[in-house]
Amino acid sequence: MDSTQLTTLTGVIDKKMNRQLKQYMDICARCAICKDACHQYVGTGDFKYLPARRAELIRQIYKKYFTKTGEFVPALYEARDPDENLLDELYDSTYACTGCRRCMYYCPFSIDTAWILSVAKAILIAAGKGNEMLGQLADAAIFKGDNAEMFNDVMVSGFEDIQEEVRAITGNPNSRVPVNKEGADILYVALAGAHSIRPAAVIFEEAGENWTISMFEAANYGFFYGDVEKARLITKRYIDEAKRLGVKEIVVPECGHAYRVAEFFYEAWSKEPMPFKISHILEKVDQYIKAGRITVDKGLIEGKVTYHDPCQLGRNGGKFEEPRDIVKAVTDNFVDLTPNRAEQWCCGGGGGIVAMEEFKDVRLASGIKKVEQLKASGASVLACPCENCRLQIEELNEIHELGLQVWQVIDLVVAAMPLKGTKPTHA
Amino acid sequence: METYLWITSVWGIYLTAIVFFGGMAWRIYQWATTPKSPVRLGMFPKPKSGAGRFGKLLADTFIAPQSAKIEPTMWIFAMAFHVAALGAFVGHLRLIHEFPFLPEWLGEAGMNTFAAWSGSIAGILMLVGVLFWIVRRTFGPYKSLSVPEDYLLLFLLLGVVAMGDHMRFVYGGVVHAATYREWFLSLMTFKPEIPAELLASNVGVSLGTHMLFTDLLLMYFPFSKLVHAIGAFSSNLVRSE
Known part of the structure; x- marks a missing residue:
């Protein structure tokens, strides 16, 4: 490939290099335990969405240009240049990733695939292949x-x-x-x-x-x-x-x-x-x-209510209990999804994927686990904070005819507050 | 045969020691001198105290409870392999020094029986683990993930374990730890010699081949994904940051 382009792209890795990235590159055993963690791989069965495979593309460049063994015996690692083929696959696997880090949760070495893909995005942008939208x-x-x-x-x-x-x-x-x-x-x-x-x-x-x-x-x-x-x-x-x-x-x-x-x-x-x-x-x-600064009435919300942990808020943000406590304050009829909290399935709508029409098919296919969870809960109301999650789940709701009402948590709170004015009607 | 043993089990070991320890030191130096990620990459639930983080680090590294939950079969085989490898390592310490207490308690015959049983169990578990991994990697739906490095390491591991088992099961009752210890201590004191007893029986071929594979595996170790043996501590610690 073009040597200027090559220098640019390997230069991106060099600039982004840090201890965690280096270790993630060096230690992955390709055990593929992450395969069952990723909603996109589970939902599509497409190899390029296997978390370790997404990272492997960066590893192939790293091995060739940042390690002696990979430089001398590239075949041993399938090490290669960041050529068009690699970049095309990288584009799909990187921009499709919702950054939920469920793979990191289950990885025996806690390898943060999303962190590796942040380098992938920098490479794609440097190659003029960043997502335009x-x-x-x-x-x-x-x-x-x-x-x-x-x-x-x-x-x-x-x-x-x-x-x-x-x-x-x-x-x-x-x-x-x-x-x-x-x-x-x-x-x-x-x-x-x-x-x-x-x-x-x-x-x-x-x-x-x-x-x-x-x-x-x-x-x-x-x-x-x-x-x-x-x-x-x-x-x-x-x-x-x-x-x-x-x-x-x-x-x-x-x-x-x-x-x-x-x-x-x-x-x-x-x-x-x-x-x-x-x-x-x-x-x-x-x-x-x-603290009693606002009042909420139980009983104003009808039906069984469940809660979806958005990945960036839950697993990656640590806010598991506050939203649940709010939902439990507005209803006695609460049921959790299984699994939940740190093990919660990604809905498939994060990371900006809802804004990228080209990934619509994989996005909807990757929602299958969320659909199963929602069906199994028997809930008729879903409290769901994240905007991206809500867009995705509302679409899944329609396609799979789940008959759910999907609410922001703060809308649920307002609906449960005994106010003098007129309640906003919810979609 | 004497030449084979001198190459694989004397000079080869010296070379391996230099490459392995030098390579691991280089690897750790490289990690240590690369600046940390500017972003905290931790995830939740996250222990609040230092002791909690340390405890979680140990649990995540040695038990990997999350991995156990998502793929129990893989976890059982991987756990069996790693525990057996640790057991085998401890058993091999007899090459340097006989265990304290145990021989007195068990007597010489008892000690040989104990070594035979524990060594056999560890040897079988490791063999089963390696075979499971080969099958899983070769026939799994995600086999395209594997690269030649994976197979090379499994091949070397299979060689080490198979020849170790061969020595255990075929010559276990013939040649005992004391003989191997004589050989190994001569290496450690830099006055290498190969005891006549090792040359007299065919155990020399097994030992030589066991060591050949071990030399190759350990020389490649610092430059392969096997550095997860030390890297996992650091990467699992980052999980709680």
Whole structure:
């Protein structure tokens, strides 16, 4: 292959090299225990989705260019150049991966395939093969950060509309959606779309929280795309807002990867300590309920309720109990999925895959385990925080005719709150 | 035969020792001097205390409970192999020094019987483990995952175990630990010699071949995926970070 291209691509691995990556490259025994862990491999049986195989493509380059044995006897490791064939397979296996890290959970050496694939994404981007859709969405978010004034008026009027809706729900004409409020304790970083703001606003207002919202959303397509610099700039938008407004705490929405980005990745990207406490909205809601700052009535939610752990929130974020405690506070009729918590099946919709039409078939096929779990639970209501999970599960719900109502957890909470206003009707 | 033994079981061992220990030191040096991942790669549930993390590290590395849950068959065979390999390693320490207490308790005949039983069990378990892996790798639905390195290691392992078993089952009652110890201690004191008893019987061929495979396996060890033997501690620790 072209030597400039080769130098570029091996240079990416060199730049991304760290102890964990090196060990993952060196120690994988190719035992394939990960095969039963991956919803995509289980759902499709397609070899390229076997977690160890996804990592093996990077290992083949690593062996050839970063180890003496692989350099002298490449055949022993099937070591090879990052040529078109390799990159094409790598594109499919990397961008299809939802980053759920269920394979890491079951691996006897805890090999983090998603971490290896973050290098794969950097290689693909350097080769001009990054996913276009994710790249464009990331660039659009960065553009919005650079040209905030262009978006200001339309956003502010949108927040005013939401404020009216909140007042209708709470029945309190003084309920507010404070925008860019200096001196607020909490900056709530929502998603684009009223659905992630309205119920949160109802809860914050009823809890008497000193909160504010600003213009930037928590979703991070730079993270899915695999470009650290883009991901950092997208996150930096709301970190800068939080600094400007002088808040003490940043609260991220139900969205799974937003929490992981803020809590686990941003410090490493920005190379500076996170100056704010990062909380997930469901942590706050759980605290409000337990402290009696908001009231919820059991019995307002009908039917058996179950809960899906989004991978980035559960296995990768550690929030197993707070959402469950909330759901159990709004209903006595709760049933857990099997398996659950750290062993929860990925729904198949994470990692930005819902935004990539080309992976629709594998995405839907990979949801089969989630469908089986949901059927076995006998639940009629599903509480599901993550936006990507919800999009995926709603689609599975329709195709497999599960007859489920799929709710955000905060919508469930608002529905269970005894408020004077009119309850929003749920889809 | 004497030449074969001098190559495989004297000079080969010296070379292997240099390559193995040098290679492992190089491997550890490489890992240690590569900067850590800037991102915390831990996952949940995550122990909060240092002691909890250490306990989880030991459990994950030595018992791999999650792997046991998802593929019990593989786990049983892998566990049997590794425990048997540990047992075999401990048994081989008799090459350096006779166990304390045991010979006094059991008597010479008793000790030979004990060694025969424990060695046989370990030898069979290892053989079964290796054969299981060969079959699983060759005929599993994900066999395309395997690369020549995997088969090379299994082949070398099979050679080591098969010839070790051969010595155990065919010559176990003929040549005892004391004879092997004489040979091995002469190596360790750098005055190598091969006892006449090893040359007199055909056990020399088995020993020579056992050592040939062992030399090759251990020389390749630091440059192969077998470095999971030490790397697993570090990578499993990262799980709790």
